[in-house]
Amino acid sequence: MGQPFKTRHEAVFSRLRSDILTGRLQPGSKLPFSELCEHYEVSVGVLREALSRLLEQGLVRSAPQQGYFVTAISRSGLVHLTTARREIETLTFRLAIADGDTVWESEVLAAHHRLAQCPETTDDDPDRINEEWASQHQVFHETLLRGCGNPWLIDIAADLRASAELYRRWSVPKGHEHARDIAGEHRAITDAAIARDAELASALLARHISLTTELLLESGLVDDDADDAMTTRSV
Template sequence: MAGPEVENEQTIGEATYLRLRADIIACRLAPGQKLKLEPLRETYGVGVSTLREILNRLASEDLVIAEGQKGFVVAPATAADLREIADLRLLLESHALQLSFGRGDLEWEGRVVAAHYKLATIEKQLLAGESRSTSDWVRYDFAFHNALISACGSKALLDLHAAIFDRFLRYHMLAVSFRGAGVVNDHRAMFELALSRDIDGALAMLASHVNRGVEHVLGTGRLSAQA
């Protein structure tokens, strides 16, 4: 049985993992940036051995690359990787949507309604020029898509989708721009299709939504240095 000190160290390690992971997804740690252990130790306040464990864990998620004796770097951001992640997201989310639409009950509909209301409120603020809402939009965008698939009945599928969604999201954070009315209209359409259980329409809308997101990111030119 683990003692209090071990449990405390595990808690600190998990908190540091989540913080470092969030910094990579938000591009506070830039694609291709070297992750030197000593500066990281000073920034995150944990030991080198704990950092190595965390970085190896992030490498298993393809957010970090282990370069053998050279150390670790943040995974680069490339057009090819973005397209591959988008394809994987579509595969997972489309399957989860079909399951969720078939199994969703009144509680599921309530989650979808609540998630869309919050997302639409933030998007209205962004369209009005309130850029400070961008970080909230990221959170509510995931919450909405997650609500749509939340009745799929598979925790493994939800967890895998969340991990891929985060990698997809990193590219949007790198693009540092909101897609505007187009993405708002996409979300409204997905919401209406969900409530009417129109799975064919929802799958077509999702594919268009994700692919337009890819083109938006590529159109910003922010990947040119890494592609």
């Protein structure tokens, strides 16, 4: 008996997402169905489901009569996305601090502990993100907002964060965050949340979100072309 559809869908979705975030599938590149089906050894139906999910996360774009493409890294897009994330996530975080109970507090502490214990990069390549760290990082930020009683805000924040993941991944390698204490930022955010200092916590989270954008814009890895479409420089 073949692998269940859901399992195959999850597998190809995870592989596609990983290949996009690690740069194996470059921003702006076309995603041809025939080649992808052969490479991932799945049917068109399974691949289409995975691409639809990536489309929802903002990692893939579609164009009429042209098909699917990896989302291009865009200076203007990054700035707009960062503004939206900063506003939505800090609002949701404030409400989480106001609404969250002691269970939420313990979940935040546990999520931070797991993240802090996980190395950010791989042993064999200090410029490559450790996928386990990336997973724990996502869980940590999701947990911060989980105390909010408004599910719409939580869902919107999650969608925006998923869309920003491609940009975040491109800002971490290349040696542009050598002076950044990411672990310290996470610790400070956690401490402020547990202390129920919404003003400080939201300010720290806003800075945490903005700094990634600033580093990527300063790196020169992305530029607007003459038509205001976005191009990615070779790295």
